[in-house]
Amino acid sequence: MTIESRRRFLPMLDHVKGKRSAVTCALKCDNACAKDVCNTSNNSYMRDIISAEYSRRSMLGVGAVGALTLLLGGNAVAQAPSAQGLSPAAKAGGRLQFSPIAPVESTVDAFTVPKTYSWEPVIRWGDPLFNDTPDFDINNQTPEAQAGQFGYNNDYLDILPLDKKNTRAVLVANHEYTNEGIMFPPTMDPATVRAISKNAHGMGVVELERKAEGFPWKYVRGAKLNRRITMSTPFTLTGPAAGTDLVKTVADSEGRTVLGTLNNCAGGTTPWGTILSGEENFNGYFKVGTPTAEQRRYGLTSTDPGRGWHLDEERFDATAEGYENEPNRFGWIVELDPMDPNSTPVKHTALGRFKHEGANVRVNADGHVVAYMGDDERFDYLYKFVSRDKYIEGNREHNKTLLANGDLFVARFQGDSEGEIDGSGAVPSDGSFDGSGEWIPLTRDGRSAVPGMTIEQVLVYTRLAADRVGPTKLDRPEDVEPNPVTGKVYVACTNNSNRGKGSNAKADETNPRNENRDGHIIEITETNNDATASTFNWNLLMLCGDPAQGDVTYFSGFPVDQVSPISCPDNLAFDSAGNLWISTDGASSGIGYSDGLFKVSLEGADRGKVEQFLAVPGDAETCGPVIHDKEGMVFVAVQHPGEDGTWGAHTSLFPYDGTPAPRPSVVQVFRGKNGKGLRK
Template sequence: MTTDACRPTLDLLPYAPAGRRSSMTCHYRCATSCAQPVPNRTENAYFGDIVRSAVSRRGVLAGLVGLGVAGAAVAQPTRASASAFGDDVNLLADPFDPGHSVDFEVIAPVPADVDSFDVPAGWTWAPLISWGDPILPGAPDFDFENQTAEAQLGQFGYNNDYTTIVPMQDPNRALLVCNNEYTNEELMFRDWTGAENATDEQLLISLAAHGMSVVELRRANEDSPWAYVRGSEFNRRITPMTQMEFTGPAAGAKALRTSADPSGRKPIGTFANCAGGTTPWGTVLSGEENFNGYFFTSEEPGGEGPGESDRYGVTGSSGRAWERIEERFSYAAEPNESNRFGWVVEVDPSDPTSTPRKHTAMGRMKHEGATISIAADGRAVSYMGDDERFEYLYKFISKRTYREGDREHNMRLLEDGDLYVAVFEGDGIEDERYDGRGRWVQLTRDGRSLVPGMSVDEVLINARAAGDAVGATKMDRPEDVERNPVNGRVYLACTNNTQRGTLGKAGVDEANPRPLNKDGHVVEIVEARDDAAATEFFWNLVLVCGDPEDQSTYFGGFDPAQVSPISCPDNVAFDSTGNLWISTDGNTLGTNDGLYEVVVDGPNRGQVRQFASVPAGAEACGPVIAEDGRTVFLAVQHPGEIDTATIDAPASTFPYDGTGQPRPSVCQIYRA
């Protein structure tokens, strides 16, 4: 569409974008999924008798009748709740006081129309690497006015999301691995008038800006800031054109075969890479999320096998015109190509010649990310959120066990294992809290399907349908989910769901207690015997986000008058003492997104403190908290992504480098 045709569409969408997202964000990131029918149209069973009483403020849901009061509040679990599992479960017993490993003064929220990057007093920040910075040998310096696809293939990608720092033997060297999720062409090209009018070179530049970037970092000593190494032998770009391979039970399945790959084992490329995880054996996992928006689907669905494109939102997409340069992005030409995306990709950053692998045993969905924990018996466990309204929380448990120091063995752990999906069961609100038990329902075992009527290929390629079949709990956009390395509990960020409780959609339940949920919440999970491989768990809501003066919010029992307002939790991370760190996406409170520390243990449980505020239109992503508490890495994604923004009138000029245009960047924040 042309700019003239596109602008009114972006400015006047006939729906409310999730959170405070701009229409531009919805258009480029997720193909305007909010305006499409909800892919999950199943009628899974839900908790009964959710609303049985109404009690005092911050005690329980305040008399929800229909959609009249969007109220919810919870209380933290008590030792008495352990009876759900017996005496062998330790539920928050003797919680310790973690203190604060990162010493900082809380910053005030910054109004959404202010273009600034704010950090605490006594701290400073600097861009570590920005879109277009040259990383491969021979790559030219970034030139906004004269971009080429060849240059972009050697330069840092666009819209950095998940970020991780992989240590090397020398403590002053490390590898930065970063997802480059999607592109904002309107903010990249001065003469952009819509995908259908784009030149082939512009399309190739956009394609090359997707994927992942691997970059070596160095510093003079532990007191010095980091700098990236231009032309390092470790530097690498992984793009939608990079050769990959499938592993696991569904590799070679009929639904994964294309005319270019009749074996169904050699997918090409990765894109829509959102969050991820770093494994104990030093590889990096990347989740392919909103892949559906990249396929041109004017034709009726007709692919072979169990992909069920409707369930993933592939049908109805107008794509990005990539089909002009790569026919595989035309659904009519290659109906199975979309089935080759939506996987967890494993990359070995220490070997730039290695082939990235897509692990089919971990299931296909809109992966927010994947993080690894080691179970009591040594098996590798990954928690995975499927980031869409009313979708599910999953867990993968490897067949083989982790071997300390045996990297070759550990590199195969994710090739075989069992996939589970979560069912949350509430216990009613008479106890004046939102909590209950849960169970992991097994979908596969030893390469076989446990879902009646579905083959193992169908379960893995269409994990959503498998979750539907077993009655998994529909969540409010389950995004990043990680296990706390200090207290052993699992934390799930549910970003928002403004369609919860609307006509024809699922209503509230104890794990998703607010209708029209615009601010999101955080679920805390305690697995039986504190074992990551357990199939039963206890859960509670540790945060119900929003304006602290809103009676529907809850902050783990902490005084709401003493917390920083927080809205739309997205990525989660932990510091060395076990405090939870949350970056936000789509803040509805009229302020810019940011990074927050949340205490989850001790007398200050639920205390939220804002550490950073990102520029206008930006999202805070991929936080990494250094163990010494002296450095925080934060990805600033899509600065200036505001509907009225243009090249000539940008909404942000971050990172304020003199180019006058916004450039997504990974930043380091450190003590001044």
Template sequence: MPIDLPLLMTGRTRGKRSAVTCALKCGNQCAHAACNTSGNAYFGDIASAALSRRALFGAAGAGAVVVAYASLTDSPALAEARPPADEYAPSGTPLVFAPIAPVDAEADEMSVPGGYTWSPIIRYGDPLFEDSTPFDPENTTAEALATQFGYNNDYTEILEVPGCDGRRAVMFNNHEYDNVALMVPPSTGERQSIEIQMAAHGLSAVDLERTKRGRPWTYVVGGERNRRFTFDTDFELVGPAAGAELLQTAADPSGITVKGTINNCAGRRTPWGTVLSGEENFHGYFAGGAQTEAQRRYGVGDGIRKWETVDPRFSTANVGFVNESNRYGWIVEVDPFDPDSTPRKHTAMGRFKHEGASTIIGEDGRAVAYMGDDQAFEYVYKFVSRDTYVDGDRAHNMALLNNGSLYVARFTGDSELVDAHGTLPEDGEFDGTGEWIQLTDGESSLVDGFTLEEALVNTRLAADAVGATKMDRPEDVEFSPITGKIYASLTKNGDREESGELGVDEVNPRAANRDGHVLEIIEAEGQAGATFTWNLLLVAGDPANEDYEVYFGGYPIDKVSPISCPDNLAFDSVGNLWVSTDGAPDGIGYNDGLFRVTLEGQDRGYTEQFLSVPRDAEVCGPNVYDEDGLVVVAVQHPGEDGEWGAQRSQFPYQEFSELLPRPAVVQTYRTGRGDDTPPRGPGHNNGRGGGTGAPGNGKGRGADNRGPGNNSGRGN
């Protein structure tokens, strides 16, 4: 019995954004009052006292395929004045393509550039182990799903296995949330339905292989590194707050061991070869009402999933588990190369609705991680490790995030805004200065009235107390491997206008910010320093819409792809920024996509759409291997507005199917590069040879492997 969703965002979204996604993914956050009710000033209040960036720091800086999947569609370049695609690629990247045209939000298409094709690497329900139960959506069970690839794959990381010349890798994935209305028949009992929801969450690691670099990946059933992380998996709390009273429960009086992980969103690999996963909208899983000020600050207590009827941990009214929600909202570190390792939750990095964390080794050798708190009016954070990185000492480096200092950002603009619509200031840039305000030093709290444990467990309250800058939904925060500059996606925020109390400021320059923006930060004193300069790279939207202003780093707006709601970020080998989107149907009326943005030189701000996903879906976890001509993305919640028996998407099947749409990790690659291109059905190698066959489920379409399965399940 699928849950009865309170679709509080019905009528409040614009365009084609799904109210179902709002309910399931973030618990209708935009329908509730902002959790941040602090009196922190937006920086327009103090802009008149700010020095300009140049006065303060001088010149110093930091170092298309349609749903039937029968054929490719060549899409024309948007800017006729630019050189032909086969003669030009920004910043010298070998990944050459002509930008695709945006796709209407009602189209159930996976669109890629001419000369490219796509195929799934793995889909929801695909078996991970040799004894996994074959996927059968009409008879799904929690036990079976615990051995299969989970639902709504988000963050994706592919780490090559050393010594294999790029032919073997392990892929790590987050499974953010479920949509049981699409996943099981309505006749499914309520308890069974909830158990299936719980099993759909978690993480997966899976072995990959390919014939050579530049060719598509297939996944290996029964691979030696394959692993599924569920609510039966023990996670260890580490760092200064581990064992604190605020983390103790009746089931775990030690405050050290947590069962499972919730609503994992983005992440990034570490310099020492592990992966970091962010626990994001954990609040929506706890029911019973907010019992404490801190729970209200995080929105805990209004959960709609009824998990508390199966597991008492998820009731805030249960005295023995009043601290259970404190055990989620952390950065999780996983070693995907060791299937027997215990994943860790890092308390030193603070607790909030983590989109993810991106870690760089700073100039002084310490690890520096950048993080966003994904909710309207929340903050941008930085963590600096206490100890320094030691080249080649993986065991030492894997402890770097256990101890260190936590900071939150305050931004100051250097101009007066003309209006609240995103109009450029008189100096021609949205820019200014900023400071990292220290919350902890690894040994104690630096916030008056907070112990170290309180500052780390209730980080939002500590950040409120020091006057951090309220931002427009800070999501992914990444650093350029070429320049060291920091980029943050601010997805959107319509509440500045509606709240009537928080006007705009130069770093958040639109009152009705439906389309979001991308922020560039340049550390002034090194990665571990306390000051920075900043500017806005993109103020997103559709240049053809005359109702608001857009900005593309100074590049002519009539020569760019429209883009809305930036979410996850990535970089290619020469430092171009890649932006995936979440919510473009609500912002500009087109399906979500993946975009390349030039960062340096005369073409700074040039934005090109590379792919578009089916209706109701978003693009997550981009990985760009431009030297191989390969781009990998996670396609999440296709056909979200459908229901059992009335599905809205056929993704990722090539032929019409009555089965449910399935979130999948997808690879896009060049065509015409030899005879080893697999068929465009999701394939795997079952460990018995070099086949590319898809797992059989009794619904195959014969040996051509073009449907959701084949008859043998053994490859061909």
């Protein structure tokens, strides 16, 4: 690749401060930050929506006590956010004890864990899932082999138990995108490269086994639940937009069956044991002509997509007659049943179409299911969905229909100290960034709540519908997770270096830094701890960065000189005590350290304390954290290791198994050698 062509392919080459590598920008999100901001609506920003009738006191009242709710299958939520309402384990800080590691320079090609812990892969890109699938050979790859092998760039991850002894489990992972430049030799036939890469997208399901609880897992080749979801897997559309003209194509005249899922980022596990997966940067896969206003709002451009799938399948060319709506069939929340390898996965239109990071479900005290979702784009929005029907304990088939119908809302925030926000990140005089908010309806009772738009228009063009009702523009809201102990909701805002630049929105109390390089975390408390409530209050848990480098940071009052430096929060998880765990994406360009996994205390004197648990190799991102603290184990998906390398000149050889190229992998971290640190 010449210097000129490299700059065309990598327009972020000189503009990645506070973000990720230029290669990742090109492959993962189609150089979104190098392009114009998608949200050019006149929708009011935070500072413009302050009004006398919209005050914290009038909206929320005083002294509300939360109702008990169900979360992730029946865990009772504490009635109050104070430490007194937590379990003894929460007060003690959880069961996964460790000494924080020092930050690791971003040039280090190593997977780093605390002393007394070990790590090893559970499964790697190319590992065969089926008995008739060949072993991985990086020099002899084929589309057929990849269709039966673990896919590339694992992101969302969960491990679900299959027996009471906890010696059998099923692992589910997303495969977000591919990096052809380090996967294949440059001499490989381009059509073959495209076919293999297509089969490396999607999702993977694989059974695991081990000797006993606390021991490392091994994946089981040929197990009955093993499955690959690829671009040829049929999906059923559900909800009000299914079957409408906006999702019909010449190949699907009924508008109800879609082939494949792509750019699957984060996700969630439902209380009934299915997996939710977010289709994120789908725009980079489709060719369009002169984009319509609707297409521009989703980042589709007239530039030919770099992966070139439209050269092999006409449906990826939206200029082809009959395929104009194919892009509308992506950008949804996917639901997959990992316990039934013959089931047809679904795409839920009732949850809206945008660049979904993922979705996480809470079951309210009244039985309604609530899903929280972030739209991962600069200046886009936070959403929630409330189901029409109610959760029935033990009725799995019924519960699998709950996301097909319900009401969709978008969030508007107001700060208590907006007049003091100057874009520097300085804490207001009341000592915190906080305020109140409301959930604005986009759909109600199966009808549009947005004047001038039909229900199918609201759901297919959700971003444009939201623009009309005045929600708050956030700094890339990614993972959104309800806490299983307190019921509070946490929003990871990864970064937004464009805030305050030119005509873009300036800082407000919910996004208090201009040129927000390092991101922040929002903490939301629904009114009366009712997940279906129309109002909430909020505060910022932290403004990320490295105080030692002079960054303006905030950690809920915890001393900034006693925290691990952290930048670009992405995925969130909780341990059994309700402590927050944050994985990061982009820290290397912000604070100069490798991405990692961090534990954050949420209660008492240690609220805001950040402790780094692990660091991933250079160029890599930490994804899909799973915290099994009761058995002393942590799992992460290591995505795009060695991203900035080229074939034959790799910058990482993770996971160091002898393969002459990096292999994205699911990694397990456990106490002692071979997990024996747990054994008495």
